[in-house]
Amino acid sequence: EAGVTQFPSHSVIEKGQTVTLRCDPISGHDNLYWYRRVMGKEIKFLLHFVKESKQDESGMPNNRFLAERTGGTYSTLKVQPAELEDSGVYFCASSQEVPLYGNTIYFGEGSWLTVV
Amino acid sequence: EDKVVQSPLSLVVHEGDTVTLNCSYEVTNFRSLLWYKQEKKAPTFLFMLTSSGIEKKSGRLSSILDKKELSSILNITATQTGDSAIYLCAVPNTGTASKLTFGTGTRLQVTL
Numbered sequence: 001e002a003g004v005t006q007f008p009s010h011s012v013i014e015k016g017q018t019v020t021l022r023c024d025p026i027s028g029h030d031n032l033y034w035y036r037r038v039m040g041k042e043i044k045f046l047l048h049f050v051k052e053s054k055q056d057e058s059g060m061p062n063n064r065f066l067a068e069r070t071g072g073t074y075s076t077l078k079v080q081p082a083e084l085e086d087s088g089v090y091f092c093a094s095s096q097e098v099p100l101y102g103n104t105i106y107f108g109e110g111s112w113l114t115v116v
Numbered sequence: 117e118d119k120v121v122q123s124p125l126s127l128v129v130h131e132g133d134t135v136t137l138n139c140s141y142e143v144t145n146f147r148s149l150l151w152y153k154q155e156k157k158a159p160t161f162l163f164m165l166t167s168s169g170i171e172k173k174s175g176r177l178s179s180i181l182d183k184k185e186l187s188s189i190l191n192i193t194a195t196q197t198g199d200s201a202i203y204l205c206a207v208p209n210t211g212t213a214s215k216l217t218f219g220t221g222t223r224l225q226v227t228l
Contacts, residue, residue, distance in 0.1 A: 003158070031214060042120070043159075043204070043218040056215060091159070095214070101148040102208040102216055103164040109157030 002026065004108035006092050012114045018080040021111045023092030025074070031055075031095040032075050033105065034067060038088035046090075049075060050098070082115045089113070118143045122205050122219035129195055129226055137190040137222045139205030147213055149188050151179055152204040154221070159204055162190075195226045 005024045013019050025032045034046040046065070047057040051072035060067070064083070069075040079086055089110040099105055119142040129135055141149060148166045152159040163172045165181035165188055172179050176199075179190045192199055202221040209215035 033214065035216075040220075042220045043206075043216075045209075045215045045217070048214050059215075099208070099213045101164055101166065102150050102206065102213040103148070103161060105214070105216070106161075107152075107159045 004092055004094050004106055006090075006108040006111045008111060009109065010112045010114075012116060013082055015084055015115055016081045018078065019082055019113060021077045021079075021090050021092075021113070023075045023077070023094075023108060025092070025094030026096075026106060029094035029096050029106075030072070031098055031105075032069060033093040033095075034075070034077055035059075035091040035093065035107075036088050037091070037110075038085065041088075043091065046077075055098075079113070082113075084115050087113055087115045118207060118209060118217040120205055120207055120217050120219035122203075122222050124222060125220065126223040127225070129224070131196060131226055131228055133195050133226075134191065134193045135195060135224060137192075137203050137205075137224070138187065139190070139219055140185075140187040141205075141207050142186065143207050143209075143217075146183065147208045149181055150206045150208075150216070151188070151190050152206065154202040154204055155200075162203075192224075195224075197226050197228065200224060200226045 032049040037043040045059040048055045049069045092108045151162040163179045168183040206216040206218045
């Protein structure tokens with residue numbers, strides 16, 4: 001069974017440019033999450049989709065970040081325009097159901113974003 | 117706001133050593149505590165702890181929760197170079213277990 005896949009694995013862009021990160025959850029997983037880890041900090045929650053609906057987007061840092069999940073399958077996270085402080089690793093995760101204890105969330109390998 | 121603090125931040129040991137990693141937490145309504153191992157990229161699940169004093173064990177790794185002290189430890193005995201990784205501790209958010217609060221992690225390096 002394929003795990004959570006993310007693309008691109010690495011991206012280097014200039015400040016002010018746009019980047020779109022893609023996440024394909026595990027097949028059949030209705031719940032999809034985005035997290036990110038900026039340099040020296042902990043992994044932080046960004047948002048949670050249930051199918052195509054945003055269940056919780058309380059962690060989105062500002063309106064330069066736009067997450068979509070049209071059709072309830074894969075998701076994209078667009079950063080526009082990118083700033084230096086956006087550099088970090090963006091993790092996608094998925095789960096079949098909303099977890100009761102958190103142990104059924106599976107993480108992807110992350111998309112490493114460097115803004116120069 | 118929920119908070120997780122891990123110590124030490126990093127650790128270098130020799131193969132065969134035993135290590136203990138620490139995690140302390142602050143949550144309004146405790147649900148569970150999770151340990152992950154991040155070797156190169158994806159964090160992979162190790163343990164889920166919900167009850168105090170009950171040790172979870174997997175091979176050379178074990179973990180236990182102390183709800184009175186609001187903490188957990190992860191022990192690795194007879195360390196191997198393959199144990200080199202970042203070990204992450206996380207707690208689900210008070211409102212929903214879909215939102216995890218992570219600590220900064222402990223970076224463990226096991227040398228020959």
